[in-house]
Amino acid sequence: MNKNKVGTYNFVAEPFHVDVNGKLTMGVLGNHLLNCAGFHASEREFGIAEVNENHYTWVLSRLAIELEDMPRQYEPFSIDTWVENVYRLFTDRDFALVNKEGKTIGYARSVWAMISMETRKPADLLNLHGGSLTDYVCDRECPIDKPGRIKVATEEPVWVYQTRYSDIDINGHVNSIKYIEHILDLFPMETFKEKQVKRFEMAYVAESYYGDSLSFYKEEKEDGSIDIEVKKNDQEVVVRSKIIFK
Amino acid sequence: MNKNKVGTYNFVAEPFHVDVNGKLTMGVLGNHLLNCAGFHASEREFGIAEVNENHYTWVLSRLAIELEDMPRQYEPFSIDTWVENVYRLFTDRDFALVNKEGKTIGYARSVWAMISMETRKPADLLNLHGGSLTDYVCDRECPIDKPGRIKVATEEPVWVYQTRYSDIDINGHVNSIKYIEHILDLFPMETFKEKQVKRFEMAYVAESYYGDSLSFYKEEKEDGSIDIEVKKNDQEVVVRSKIIFK
Numbered sequence: 001m002n003k004n005k006v007g008t009y010n011f012v013a014e015p016f017h018v019d020v021n022g023k024l025t026m027g028v029l030g031n032h033l034l035n036c037a038g039f040h041a042s043e044r045e046f047g048i049a050e051v052n053e054n055h056y057t058w059v060l061s062r063l064a065i066e067l068e069d070m071p072r073q074y075e076p077f078s079i080d081t082w083v084e085n086v087y088r089l090f091t092d093r094d095f096a097l098v099n100k101e102g103k104t105i106g107y108a109r110s111v112w113a114m115i116s117m118e119t120r121k122p123a124d125l126l127n128l129h130g131g132s133l134t135d136y137v138c139d140r141e142c143p144i145d146k147p148g149r150i151k152v153a154t155e156e157p158v159w160v161y162q163t164r165y166s167d168i169d170i171n172g173h174v175n176s177i178k179y180i181e182h183i184l185d186l187f188p189m190e191t192f193k194e195k196q197v198k199r200f201e202m203a204y205v206a207e208s209y210y211g212d213s214l215s216f217y218k219e220e221k222e223d224g225s226i227d228i229e230v231k232k233n234d235q236e237v238v239v240r241s242k243i244i245f246k
Numbered sequence: 247m248n249k250n251k252v253g254t255y256n257f258v259a260e261p262f263h264v265d266v267n268g269k270l271t272m273g274v275l276g277n278h279l280l281n282c283a284g285f286h287a288s289e290r291e292f293g294i295a296e297v298n299e300n301h302y303t304w305v306l307s308r309l310a311i312e313l314e315d316m317p318r319q320y321e322p323f324s325i326d327t328w329v330e331n332v333y334r335l336f337t338d339r340d341f342a343l344v345n346k347e348g349k350t351i352g353y354a355r356s357v358w359a360m361i362s363m364e365t366r367k368p369a370d371l372l373n374l375h376g377g378s379l380t381d382y383v384c385d386r387e388c389p390i391d392k393p394g395r396i397k398v399a400t401e402e403p404v405w406v407y408q409t410r411y412s413d414i415d416i417n418g419h420v421n422s423i424k425y426i427e428h429i430l431d432l433f434p435m436e437t438f439k440e441k442q443v444k445r446f447e448m449a450y451v452a453e454s455y456y457g458d459s460l461s462f463y464k465e466e467k468e469d470g471s472i473d474i475e476v477k478k479n480d481q482e483v484v485v486r487s488k489i490i491f492k
Contacts, residue, residue: 014277014281015280015415016277018415019411019414019415020415020456021416027412035261035262049320074295165265165433165434166265166273169266170261170266170268170319175262176262181412184412188411189414189456210435
């Protein structure tokens with residue numbers, strides 16, 4: 001019964017999509033995860049194109065990725081995705097990253113809301129398509145923590161960046177993947193040579209736009225994790241992120 | 247006879263791969279072109295992996311892309327690629343960009359050398375695999391100008407950028423696609439809203455590395471084209487580029 005509830009999509013780690021260690025970058029993995037969410041939803045008639053017809057759109061709220069390893073350059077890999085929960089205002093979608101030997105080397109969790117394209121107000125997911133979204137809820141396990149609380153108290157940004165043409169998506173917003181790239185670029189190369197990202201969390205709080213000045217605040221926590229907050233024009237919080245290296 | 251000489255590869259314009267106009271970005275197109283070159287060569291046993299075995303590697307020297315249009319978000323498209331010429335030190339590879347209706351909406355030309363991974367000296371392509379590279383030379387037309395001369399005389403850079411983690415590829419070099427993104431980011435958003443890139447040329451002159459300071463020099467020519475030169479650490483030229491907007 002769970003079989004049709006899980007979508008599986010195949011990829012290869014392309015040369016320009018791997019980092020200095022020859023491993024797939026977090027930004028590219030994030031892009032693949034979000035594409036898989038789109039493929040899975042659209043194959044079940046609740047994708048962006050389908051909900052757009054009723055003037056609704058999906059909004060990504062949280063993303064948490066936890067990894068044992070990453071695919072290497074030219075290696076094939078696959079991503080499984082399924083719906084874990086549907087609530088009134090949010091739905092939880094999970095992912096598994098499977099390497100070329102068929103071993104699961106990572107998991108991810110995401111939280112989505114659906115909003116009206118006119119009023120920007122959230123829609124009731126339990127009533128979408130007469131409640132049929134809940135038919136896809138799958139009991140496959142996703143054995144990583146849910147996205148947690150991220151809090152940054154530092155007052156001096158470690159980087160200030162004005163958004164450019166390549167940051168902006170078709171909606172005129174800074175795209176969700178670009179934040180991931182900019183956040184990882186806060187760390188020096190030595191970090192990536194000595195350690196690997198074990199867990200990466202993103203909380204998408206507000207949109208930023210072309211020409212916005214993004215300030216990146218960074219704070220190391222007692223448990224060794226690093227919390228990051230990005231504000232636009234030094235006022236409103238745009239995204240928060242937590243990174244655990246190992 | 248030309249059929250087996252041309253490789254055709256299929257793609258879809260993904261949501262995070264389109265710009266504010268909903269059209270595929272030049273960086274993503276460049277990435278696809280270089281991947282297609284790799285697929286085509288490796289299917290014919292002269293790909294990176296095959297030549298690496300003999301301690302040689304392919305180096306991209308020039309890329310020129312000329313476009314009537316770009317695929318839109320979610321549109322399928324395909325890229326054809328073939329070898330136009332093999333000389334002793336260089337080979338010319340061409341591309342056609344074909345939209346979902348089967349109409350060719352752009353062409354590209356690239357120039358490659360093969361170098362020894364030990365001495366970095368160029369190899370004789372006419373003798374590669376007993377001269378078999380020339381068996382793939384194809385007489386399909388590529389009706390765009392060859393890459394031309396690019397010259398920048400301005401002395402004040404319009405942008406200075408220190409390379410970061412996300413710029414660097416598995417070889418420790420700034421990756422060829424990142425230069426394309428950084429160069430287009432020199433232009434304000436209005437340029438992309440009012441115009442589209444008709445022709446884009448890249449000349450890859452030298453490698454740059456993590457932490458290098460890249461200075462971007464820009465000069466508008468009498469014919470309206472814009473020439474760009476990128477120097478590392480304000481000394482050596484790394485890449486040159488020419489952009490024609492329409």
